[in-house]
Amino acid sequence: MRYYVLDRGDQLSVELSEKFHQLAAKQGLQLDAESPDIVVSIGGDGTMLHAFHTFIDRIPSISFVGVHTGHLGFFADWQANEIPELVDMITRHKDESLLKPRIVHYPLIELEIQKKSGTSSYICLNEFTLKGVDGTIVAQVDINDQMFEMFRGDGFCISTPSGSTAYNKSLGGAIIHPSIKALQISEIASINNRVFRTIGSSLVLPKHHHCDIYSRKEQNLLLTLDHINYPISDLISVRCQVAKQSVSFVRYRPFPFWNRVRNAFLG
Template sequence: MRYYVLDRGDQLSIDLSQKFHKLAEERGLQLDAESPEIVVSIGGDGTMLHAFHTFIDRIPELAFVGVHTGHLGFYADWQCEELSTLVDYMCGKSDPAPHKPRIVKYPLVELEINRKSGTTSHIALNEFTLKGVEGTVVLQIDINDETFEMFRGDGICVSTPSGSTAYNKSLGGAMVHPSIEALQIAEIASINNRVFRTMGSPLLLPKHHHCDIFSRREQRLMLTVDHTNYPIDDLISVRCQVSEKKVSFARYRPFPFWKRVRSSFLV
């Protein structure tokens, strides 16, 4: 088993990372920064986002495991004190019998950013947002190449099913099970009057649909993909849709999605 570890950088996460390496070496796991089979994230959900984007070019070839050290770790299955058990499971020494992980796959959102200066592409694990830097934004929302609404407000959030529990949730969006291949569009503080009329509620688009967001005036914008900000002052449009790629997580023990939601928000 080839593995790699990314930690949050605080002392607890660093100590746990060092402990993991020691346990892994004792059990015969191979440290491999170039082509790991399993990437272990030690920290919080932000650490998992960093791990995902670090290995984004190899997403189809590896799986992630999260060790939780903060107050909320939606992507993490393991607690600090369970590190030795996790390593045992990874090397097939679980008791009473070897335990192979169940690989679960979550949908992702891909976006194509068209600017006057060129075109770039990104993939988001949680969400991307488009906001104004100096006030409200004016955006035209098209669905499947037909104009849907003209938006004015603070911005737009487009999330994956797993990301539906993050920023999207705070905007009143629905929490969506990751088995549903969809993206969710949520408005951020929309303004509704005789000129600008919006739906005012989140929308779910299935995998075979796409959405285009057009900038309809000269405006300074901030595009955020997961944890990374991109200032843009020449945006033409953003096209988003469910990606053909999926992210994989190695589940060494049952942790159903709704149990994960409940333990994250209610218990």
């Protein structure tokens, strides 16, 4: 079993990372920064996003597991004091002849960003946001190649089901179970008058649908892919859809999604 650990960098997370390495070495686990089978994130949800994008080129062959040392570890199954138990679980399951852990697959968002300077593609674990830098943005929204609305406002948040509990939720979007292959479009402070009319509520698109956002004026924009920011001034369009690939999380013990939601928001 090849593994890699990525920690948040604070004292507790670094200490837990060192402890994990010590215990893993005793159990015969192999540290591999290039092609690990499992990536352990020690920190908060931001650390998991960092881990995801660090290994984004190897997503189909990697499983992730989170250890919570932050304020809100929605992706984390394990607490700081459970490192020995986690290493023991991984060790027990490294032999393929033994009972394998459960692997859950969460949908991702695939983006195709077309600019005057070229076209690029990205994958998001949580969400993609598009905002104006100098003021409100003006954009046309098409769904499945049909014009849907002309938008003016602060921007958009397009989230995965696993990201529906993050920025999307603060915008009044729905919480969606990550077993549902869908994406959610939420408006950020839309302006509604006789010129600009928007739906005013979040939209959920299934995996076989897509959404296009067209820039309709010269404007400085900020594209944020999870935690990564990209300023852009020559945007033509963004196409959003559920990605063909998914992200894998390894579950060594049950931790139902709705338990996570309850623990995170209700206590």
